[in-house]
Amino acid sequence: MENKTYKWLSFDEKTLFGQSWIPNTKPKAVINFVHGIGEHTDRYSNWMPFFVEAGYAVFAIEYRGHGRSFGKQGYIKNYNDLLNDIDTLLKQSYNSFPNLPHFLYGHSLGGGMVIHHALTRKSNIKALIASSPWLLLTQEPPKWQIIAVEFLRKIIPGLVLKSTIKSDDITQNKNVIKAYKEDKMIHNKISIELFLSAYDNGKWNIKNAHKMPVPFLLTHGSNDNITNIEGSKSFYNNNPEKTNLKIWEGMFHELHNEPIREEYAQFIIEWLNTNLKGNV
Numbered sequence: 001m002e003n004k005t006y007k008w009l010s011f012d013e014k015t016l017f018g019q020s021w022i023p024n025t026k027p028k029a030v031i032n033f034v035h036g037i038g039e040h041t042d043r044y045s046n047w048m049p050f051f052v053e054a055g056y057a058v059f060a061i062e063y064r065g066h067g068r069s070f071g072k073q074g075y076i077k078n079y080n081d082l083l084n085d086i087d088t089l090l091k092q093s094y095n096s097f098p099n100l101p102h103f104l105y106g107h108s109l110g111g112g113m114v115i116h117h118a119l120t121r122k123s124n125i126k127a128l129i130a131s132s133p134w135l136l137l138t139q140e141p142p143k144w145q146i147i148a149v150e151f152l153r154k155i156i157p158g159l160v161l162k163s164t165i166k167s168d169d170i171t172q173n174k175n176v177i178k179a180y181k182e183d184k185m186i187h188n189k190i191s192i193e194l195f196l197s198a199y200d201n202g203k204w205n206i207k208n209a210h211k212m213p214v215p216f217l218l219t220h221g222s223n224d225n226i227t228n229i230e231g232s233k234s235f236y237n238n239n240p241e242k243t244n245l246k247i248w249e250g251m252f253h254e255l256h257n258e259p260i261r262e263e264y265a266q267f268i269i270e271w272l273n274t275n276l277k278g279n280v
Contacts, residue, residue, distance in 0.1 A: 001052045003045075008092055010064070011084045017041070017068035018061045018092060021048040027057035029101040029126070029276060030093050034086060035060065036108030037134075037194075038074065038163060040067030040185045047256045050265035056272065057100075059093040061085060063113075065194075067185055074160050074189030079116075079197035086117050090125070101276060105129040108227060108253065112198055115205045115235075118214060127215040127275045129268065132224055132253050135202040135231030139164065146199070153192045163190045169225040171257040206231060209238035216243045217271050221251030221258065244271065 006018040019041050031051055035041060041060040048058045063085040064071040076082060086104070093102060104125045106114035111133025118128050141149075152159055165188065167177050180186060216239075220232040229247065236245040246267065251258045258264070 001049060006092065008061070008088055010070075010088055012081070014064065014070040016061060016064065016070070016085060016088055018059060018089065020060070020093075020096070021052045021058045023052050023055060023057060025055075027097065027100060028055045029057075029103060029272065030097050031056050031058045031103045031105050031129075031272075032086075032089050032093050032125075033058060033060040034063065034089070034104075034106035034110035034114055035066070036110050037190060038066070038165065038187045042067075042185070043180075043183075044256070047261075047265070050262075051269065051272075054269045054273075056269075057093075057097060059089060059096070061089040065189075065191075066187075072160065072189075072191075073187040074163070074194060075158065075191040076194045076197070078193060079201060082113055083117050083121060086113060087121070087123075090123060094124070101126040103127050103129060103272065103275075105131075106133065107131045107256075109134050109198055111227075112202050112205065115212075115216075116201050118216075119205060119208055119211050125214060127217070127272075128212070129217045129219075129271075131219045131255055132221065132227050133202075133218070133232065134198050134227050135206055135235060136228035137199070138225050138228045140228070146196075149192055149196060153196060157193060158191065160189050160191045161195070163188045165226060169253060171252050171254045172259065173257050176254070176257045202231060206234045206238060209235045209243070212239050212242045214242070215275055217246070217268065218243055219246045219248065219255060219264070219268075221253060221255055222247055222249045223251060224253045226253040 008016045062069040111130035
């Protein structure tokens with residue numbers, strides 16, 4: 001396996017950090033990965049080898065306001081900028097492997113982003129994967145709070161707040177929680193624009209699930225206290241033809257760091273392999 005890092009130029013000529021994990025032999029397909037809020041791609045350095053060993057190349061991006069990419073932590077001007085960053089990821093991976101099938105895979109906020117990208121933009125991806133996507137929040141803010149934040153958006157659009165994510169909610173793995181707390185590249189910032197856009201688009205994604213153009217693997221832990229499993233269930237109910245929903249009982253938000261991680265990786269790989277054969 002070869003691990004490379006990149007500095008990619010965004011649509012607005014800013015620097016975005018990316019990295020890839022490539023098999024030593026020719027890959028059979030490419031996975032394009034988008035991480036969650038406040039984190040970065042290094043957190044997946046022990047997750048991607050599962051896919052590389054199964055013959056897949058993986059490309060991942062740190063979108064603006066995160067990791068080693070440009071921008072104020074947790075800040076965006078508008079949500080379309082994030083979708084443009086996904087376009088940058090896809091462009092770079094297609095340039096490296098133009099003749100292979102490409103998949104798009106996102107986690108948490110990244111899961112909501114890749115769903116919205118698939119529903120609103122044309123691409124050549126073969127299929128989509130989202131783990132614990134931000135469609136609904138487990139702790140939904142009261143309506144008055146949303147109204148207040150929408151008011152602040154008009155007068156202080158660049159305001160950045162602290163996110164309410166608790167490290168103990170990400171996984172049951174105490175070692176992962178410890179590393180998360182000590183990680184200097186992790187931040188707990190989210191701008192008003194990012195929060196409201198993700199919040200509104202999550203609901204929009206559920207209502208427009210019937211528009212999903214590609215096969216879609218949707219996974220969620222039943223004990224997720226960050227993103228609401230009911231959002232994933234509602235999406236599935238609105239498009240059971242294209243959506244394969246897998247609920248992992250008793251698991252928390254980061255399924256890739258839960259006790260079932262090896263079984264979970266194999267489940268995704270089998271779904272990818274089946275999709276490549278055209279049987280999904």
